[in-house]
Each structure stands twice: as structure tokens, then as C-alpha cells.
Amino acid sequence: MKTSQILSLALGISLASAAKPSSGCGKTPTLTAGNHTLTVNAKERWYLLNLPETYDHTHPYRLIFTLHAMGGSSSMVAAGQGGYLPWYGMPALVTDSVGAIYVAPNGLDRGWANKGGEDVTLISDILTAVKADLCVDENLVFSVGFSYGASMSYALACSMAHSFRAVAMQSGGNMSGCVGGTDPIAIYGEHGVDGDLNITTARHIRDQFVANNGCTPQEARSPAVGSGTHTKTVYQGCKEGYPVTWIEYDGGHTPQPRDKGANKTFAADETWQFFSQFK
Numbered sequence: 171m172k173t174s175q176i177l178s179l180a181l182g183i184s185l186a187s188a189a190k191p192s193s194g195c196g197k198t199p200t201l202t203a204g205n206h207t208l209t210v211n212a213k214e215r216w217y218l219l220n221l222p223e224t225y226d227h228t229h230p231y232r233l234i235f236t237l238h239a240m241g242g243s244s245s246m247v248a249a250g251q252g253g254y255l256p257w258y259g260m261p262a263l264v265t266d267s268v269g270a271i272y273v274a275p276n277g278l279d280r281g282w283a284n285k286g287g288e289d290v291t292l293i294s295d296i297l298t299a300v301k302a303d304l305c306v307d308e309n310l311v312f313s314v315g316f317s318y319g320a321s322m323s324y325a326l327a328c329s330m331a332h333s334f335r336a337v338a339m340q341s342g343g344n345m346s347g348c349v350g351g352t353d354p355i356a357i358y359g360e361h362g363v364d365g366d367l368n369i370t371t372a373r374h375i376r377d378q379f380v381a382n383n384g385c386t387p388q389e390a391r392s393p394a395v396g397s398g399t400h401t402k403t404v405y406q407g408c409k410e411g412y413p414v415t416w417i418e419y420d421g422g423h424t425p426q427p428r429d430k431g432a433n434k435t436f437a438a439d440e441t442w443q444f445f446s447q448f449k
């Protein structure tokens with residue numbers, strides 16, 4: 171708290187709901203950790219899968235999609251290379267009894283142009299395959315990404331709000347488009363005030379879900395330039411289960427923004443804090 175200005179606090183409403191075990195629960199899985207391929211739109215696509223060390227086929231896990239940025243790859247996300255923390259730093263933080271399964275899909279041409287919706291179809295097909303084979307809590311499916319990966323997460327929020335519990339957009343835009351975009355879905359967004367991707371677009375995206383989620387519009391404060399801090403706005407009055415959290419930081423376009431003097435990014439902690447409110 172000392173490094174961020176908490177502009178408003180959640181009212182402490184419970185976001186708990188019963189687990190919704192997927193059809194893969196109880197089955198001996200065929201999907202193993204590692205590389206898997208599938209065909210979408212007549213193209214071969216692939217994704218990396220990360221399973222808990224002791225996978226229990228009767229236990230419904232969270233499912234977290236981790237989407238790479240432009241010029242990135244699933245391998246870089248998995249290895250924590252090229253600026254990413256491994257799997258966006260989630261496995262280091264997700265240490266509760268629910269645990270998580272992670273999927274890092276690989277984009278075409280190192281991005282997520284989502285031409286004709288083919289990348290939304292890819293994620294949808296992976297989701298179907300994973301839920302049918304592994305034990306997933308269908309109420310706890312998430313996506314996180316930086317930059318192009320955030321834009322793709324936005325496309326998922328627009329088209330697949332009923333399949334995802336929440337998405338986290340770390341310095342995103344709308345490069346992957348938005349088909350639909352009228353359903354409520356829990357949204358976390360962070361953006362640098364002087365990033366290469368215009369913050370204006372990211373603020374429009376935020377406001378789209380502030381409206382969809384029935385939150386009370388409010389002025390979100392920006393950090394002073396040169397302050398080396400971030401400001402956090404938790405919107406009030408949102409429909410139960412559909413919160414919006416928005417962070418602006420004094421800095422540019424980076425997957426690991428840090429406050430001045432901090433030895434690690436706040437991005438992973440804040441993303442996990444947002445996801446972990448859903449039980």
C-alpha cells in the first residue's frame with residue numbers, strides 16, 4: 171500500500187461461488203505438460219501446457235491463459251525470457267489449495283492479429299479440449315497478457331465473457347479487435363502514462379467495461395510524471411462478481427513496471443490479487 175495510492179477500496183463483497191467441475195474431472199488425462207498442436211482455420215497451431223506437479227484428476231483447478239506480446243512466443247512466456255516472468259509470474263504466487271493449470275498459446279507471426287476471429291477460435295478450441303480432458307473449475311478461467319497479449323485478452327473479454335471469469339490487460343490496446351463487447355466481465359487493466367501504446371485507447375476499453383459491469387464512472391487519477399509510482403482505482407458499484415480495477419503507472423511500455431526503489435514489478439502481484447478474489 172505504501173507505494174500505491176489506494177483511491178478506493180472494495181466493499182468486501184463475497185465473490186464466492188460453487189466450483190463448476192469440467193467434464194475432464196474424474197478422467198485419466200491424455201494431455202500432459204508440454205507442447206500440443208491443433209488445427210484452426212486450416213493452420214497448425216500450438217500451445218504449451220503447464221500442469222501442477224501432482225495433478226489430481228478429481229480436483230477442479232483454475233485455468234489461466236498467458237498470452238505473449240508482439241515478437242514474443244509461448245516458449246518465452248513459459249521460460250520467463252524476453253521480459254516476462256515465467257507464466258506472467260503466476261505460478262510463484264498461486265500457492266493456494268485451488269492451484270492452477272496454465273496454457274500459453276502461440277500467436278501467428280508472433281502476434282495476435284486475430285484475422286477473421288481465428289485467434290479467438292484458437293483459444294476457444296484449446297479451452298474446449300482442456301476442459302474435456304483435465305479437471306478445470308469452469309468458473310475460474312482467466313487470461314492475462316502484456317501488450318498484444320493484452321489486446322488479445324480484450325478480444326476474449328469481448329467475445330467470450332461467459333467462458334472467462336476475468337481478464338487482465340497489461341498495457342493493451344485494441345489490435346486484436348472486439349467482436350461483441352457488450353457483456354459484463356471482470357477486468358483488470360494497467361497502463362503506463364507514457365507508453366508506446368496510447369493510454370487513451372486503454373482508458374476507452376476500461377470505460378467500456380465500467381459501463382458493461384454497471385460500475386459508477388469516476389475520475390481515475392494518474393501518477394505525477396517523475397513520481398515513479400502507480401495509482402490504483404477500484405471502481406465502485408459494479409454488479410456483484412464484475413469488478414474493474416485500473417492502474418496507471420509513471421513509466422513506459424514494459425511487462426514488468428516497477429515503482430521507484432522497488433526490486434520487483436507490481437504487475438504480477440496486482441494481477442494475482444485481482445484473480446484471487448474469485449473463489
Ligand SMILES: *[C@@H]1O[C@H](CO)[C@@H](O)[C@H](O)[C@H]1NC(C)=O
Binds near residue numbers: 245
Ligand atoms: C510445438 O510444436 C509445433 C508443431 O510441431 C512446433 O512448430 C513448435 O516449434 C513446437 N514448440 C516448441 C516450444 O517445441
Ligand SMILES: *[C@@H]1O[C@H](CO)[C@@H](O)[C@H](O)[C@H]1NC(C)=O
Binds near residue numbers: 368369370371
Ligand atoms: C493518444 O490519443 C489521443 C486521442 O486519440 C491523442 O489526443 C493523444 O495525443 C495521443 N497521445 C499520444 C502520446 O500519442
Ligand SMILES: *[C@@H]1O[C@H](CO)[C@@H](O)[C@H](O)[C@H]1NC(C)=O
Binds near residue numbers: 344347348370371
Ligand atoms: C481502437 O480504438 C481506437 C481509439 O479508441 C479507435 O479509434 C479504433 O476504431 C479502435 N479500433 C478497433 C479495431 O476497435
Ligand SMILES: *[C@@H]1O[C@H](CO)[C@@H](O)[C@H](O)[C@H]1NC(C)=O
Binds near residue numbers: 433434
Ligand atoms: C526484494 O526486497 C524484499 C524485501 O524488501 C526481499 O525480501 C526480496 O528478497 C527482494 N527480492 C529480490 C529479488 O531482490
